[in-house]
Amino acid sequence: MTLYELQPTRSARARWTLLELGVPFESIAGREVFEMPELAQIHPLSKLPALRDGGRPLFESAAICNWLADSHPEAGLLAPSGTWARALHDQWVAFTLSEIEAFLWHTARNMFILPEDERLPAVFPQNEAAAKRGLAVLDAHLKDRDWLVDDRFSLTDIFTGYAACWGVWQGMAEDLPHLTAYVERLQARPLCPYHQDVPAAVPA
Amino acid sequence: MTLYELQPTRSARARWTLLELGVPFESIAGREVFEMPELAQIHPLSKLPALRDGGRPLFESAAICNWLADSHPEAGLLAPSGTWARALHDQWVAFTLSEIEAFLWHTARNMFILPEDERLPAVFPQNEAAAKRGLAVLDAHLKDRDWLVDDRFSLTDIFTGYAACWGVWQGMAEDLPHLTAYVERLQARPLCPYHQDVPAAVPA
Incomplete structure (x- = not known):
């Protein structure tokens, strides 16, 4: 492996x-x-x-x-296919990619990745608004829950949790208390490698 | 249902x-x-x-x-969890969302969805280049294959095939012959609802 x-x-x-x-x-x-x-x-x-x-x-x-x-x-990190828990996992994974990371990454591309003369900082505000809208959905979902699916830590949290951390690191979660607390729960897990002391603003 | x-x-x-x-x-x-x-x-x-x-x-x-x-x-439309065919399905689904649709949708937002005074047409060329890069990966993968996974029609083709059609409809596949032929194969299937005679440029 x-x-x-x-x-x-x-x-x-x-x-x-x-x-x-x-x-x-x-x-x-x-x-x-x-x-x-x-x-x-x-x-x-x-x-x-x-x-x-x-x-x-x-x-x-x-x-x-x-x-x-x-x-x-x-x-027991991920429910098998054919279960409702797997459907919810797939839902949050796709939501994370489409409604949160697509916009965080679009900004990162225009900040770090594209050649300097192709970067378009004018796109940052619309990307931030869109990513925040996705993060706010997670925040609302986490209001009465510690974890995203079936109220226990699972692969969904490993996957979507990275985007939650990314949003927090970008300063987008200041008015999202449930998301902020969720990120703290993730980071408190002994094996979690998502920590703010690393330069998370440079994704690849 | x-x-x-x-x-x-x-x-x-x-x-x-x-x-x-x-x-x-x-x-x-x-x-x-x-x-x-x-x-x-x-x-x-x-x-x-x-x-x-x-x-x-x-x-x-x-x-x-x-x-x-x-x-x-x-x-038999989708292989169960724990099989390599399911892993490849998940791979192409995530690739479709991250490397193709994120950019097609970003352009659509700036063409149809955002309020007019927030639209940024300057972002179209970089989005088109990025989406084309993703579509070219599919084109290369389809050079020696009729379908994306295990050489038979599956849910992966229903899912990723929509993005392939979207790219073709946007005129991005003119130099991608294998992708173009793939879209024709999809559209030749009797139940396929992906047809160019509908206003595909207005996704929601």
Whole structure:
């Protein structure tokens, strides 16, 4: 099991999942990973995280986390297909990608990723408003709950929790007390790698 | 089973899944759906599609399609959790949301959705370049394959195929022959609701 990763980025979801499952893995980490031919053999756009499991390549943090949790059902980190809990997991994963991270990442691209002469800071306010609207949905959902699905910690929290942390780090959660408390609960877990003392504003 | 939908939009994924499975459903359709309190009770942002299945509310097209297919495993539309085929499905779903639709939708927001004085047409070229990069990954993957996973039609094609059609409709696939042929294969299927004669440029 080999994880190609760069911390702190969405790679941390795969790392946390592996740690929770107690699965040993080799880590290929750092900015130089982006130039490695072996990464390009996994992810056609050479993005992170990427996984090689017994020779099989997989990309996208959602797919990697689901695959790892599904391969170790005894850990109970993710409900199997055909259950309502799995449907809710899929709902929050898709919501996180579409309604929160799409906008956080669009801003990051225009802040760090695109060539300087192509960056468009004018897009920041609309992206922030959209991301905040998504984060506010999580905040409302967490008003009466500690965790997103079935009131217990699960892979959904590892996945969506990263976007919640990202929003908090970007200063978007000041009027979202339930989301802020949720991030504190996540960070209090012993294996959580989502911490503000790392430069989270530079996702890759 | 009640589907809240607006055609032609990403709602069509849920419709096609229901048709393939032969599941009877009530359709609540049209622009007026956005104002219905019963939609707000399902989706906190009143977006479509939304599903009510035996009283239980679910949103996000990826979650709705997975839930429907997983509820009818005998149809073989989606491999169960713990299989490599499911991991690849999850991979292409997340890739579609993050690397293609995030950018198509960002442009749509700035073309149709945001108040006119907040729209930023300057963002169109970078969004188009990013979406095309994602579509080109699909094109390359489809060079030697008819379908995305395990070389047979599956829910992955219903899901990711909508984004492929969207890209074709936006004129982004002129130099992507394998993607163009894939869209034609999708549209040749008898139950496919993805057709260019509907105003696909107005997703909701």
